[in-house]
Amino acid sequence: MLPARTPQRRMLTDETGSAALEFIVVGVLLLVPLVYLVLTLGAVQEQTLGAEAAARHTARVIGQAPDADAAASAGDAVLASVVREYGMDPDAVDVGISCRPATSRCPDAGATVIVTVRTSVSLPFMPPLFGLDRIAAIPVEAQSAQKVSRLWGSE
Numbered sequence: 001m002l003p004a005r006t007p008q009r010r011m012l013t014d015e016t017g018s019a020a021l022e023f024i025v026v027g028v029l030l031l032v033p034l035v036y037l038v039l040t041l042g043a044v045q046e047q048t049l050g051a052e053a054a055a056r057h058t059a060r061v062i063g064q065a066p067d068a069d070a071a072a073s074a075g076d077a078v079l080a081s082v083v084r085e086y087g088m089d090p091d092a093v094d095v096g097i098s099c100r101p102a103t104s105r106c107p108d109a110g111a112t113v114i115v116t117v118r119t120s121v122s123l124p125f126m127p128p129l130f131g132l133d134r135i136a137a138i139p140v141e142a143q144s145a146q147k148v149s150r151l152w153g154s155e
Helices: 009-015 018-063 069-086 129-135
Strands: 094-100 111-124 137-147
Touching: 009 094, 018 069, 018 094, 018 111, 018 137, 129 137
Parallel strands: none
Antiparallel strands: 094 111, 111 137
C-alpha cells in the first residue's frame, strides 16, 4: 500500500501555478536588457544618421557655393539645421573641414572638400555622476567628400 500524502508533502511536490511565476520572472529578466539594447541601438542609429547627414550636406553646400564667404555661412546654416533636426547636442558636435590637395585656402577651385563630423552618444539612463555619462559614451564619426568646381570663386 502506498503511503498517504500528507498536506506538507503535497505542498512540496505540487507545482500548480509555478509556471506563471517562472514565466514572469524569466520574462522580466530577459525583457529589461532587451529593451535597453533597443533603446541604445536606436540612440546610436539616430546620432549616426545625424552625423552622416551633417557631413554630406555640409560638404555639398560648401562645394556648390559661389565663394568662400557664402560657403562658410551656408555650411554653418546647414550644420545647425541638421544638428537641430536630429536632436544632437550642438556642444558635442565637432566638425573638421580639409581639402585635397592641401592648399593655402580651403576650399579652393578644383579641390576636394572633406567634411568630418564627430560626436558621441551617451547611453540611455546613464547618470552624470562621476562623469559616467561621458565615460560610457559611444563615439560616432562620419566623413563626406565633395569636388569643388574648377571655376569656383571666379566671376
